Amino acid sequence: MLPQPYNGEVLGLMFYDQGKGNYIFRSYDKTLKQVGSLSTEKPHKYERAGLAQMDGDAAASFYGLHPVPGKGFVRAGYGEDKDKFKVTFYDNNFKVKWSYQTPNRARSTRLSCCRTSMHPTPRALPCAGMA
Numbered sequence: 001m002l003p004q005p006y007n008g009e010v011l012g013l014m015f016y017d018q019g020k021g022n023y024i025f026r027s028y029d030k031t032l033k034q035v036g037s038l039s040t041e042k043p044h045k046y047e048r049a050g051l052a053q054m055d056g057d058a059a060a061s062f063y064g065l066h067p068v069p070g071k072g073f074v075r076a077g078y079g080e081d082k083d084k085f086k087v088t089f090y091d092n093n094f095k096v097k098w099s100y101q102t103p104n105r106a107r108s109t110r111l112s113c114c115r116t117s118m119h120p121t122p123r124a125l126p127c128a129g130m131a
Contacts, residue, residue: 007067010035010092014065014075025065025094036093044078072097 004013013026023043027036065073072091079086079101086101 005065005067005073007071007073007092008069012065012067012073012090012094025090027092027094036091036095038090038094044080047078 010027015024021042023040025038029035065075074089076087084102088099089097091097
């Protein structure tokens, strides 16, 4: 189980089921009543390898859930290919509200893990020499 965020309304739980190789999400309100759940497909093999090699804090900061106060949760990770990055926003019930994956033409983009109060999750920055 990865560290669990609270967004002011619900607690989001994220589990990695090593047997099935997928993520399981659950959300609970302040009375501990389950309000949402989701089981996902297997994450990309590079993400699974990262989970196996990282400690809990490192895995949670990159692959875990990040709270969006009063709205839901954001999760970042690999996309369909090793050179793609995907960000997904879930509401409090773990319904997918939107998802973004870097497009094929973005192969020259490098990912920078900018961990500041303004940017708590990884973000894409242009490579040196790009306009």
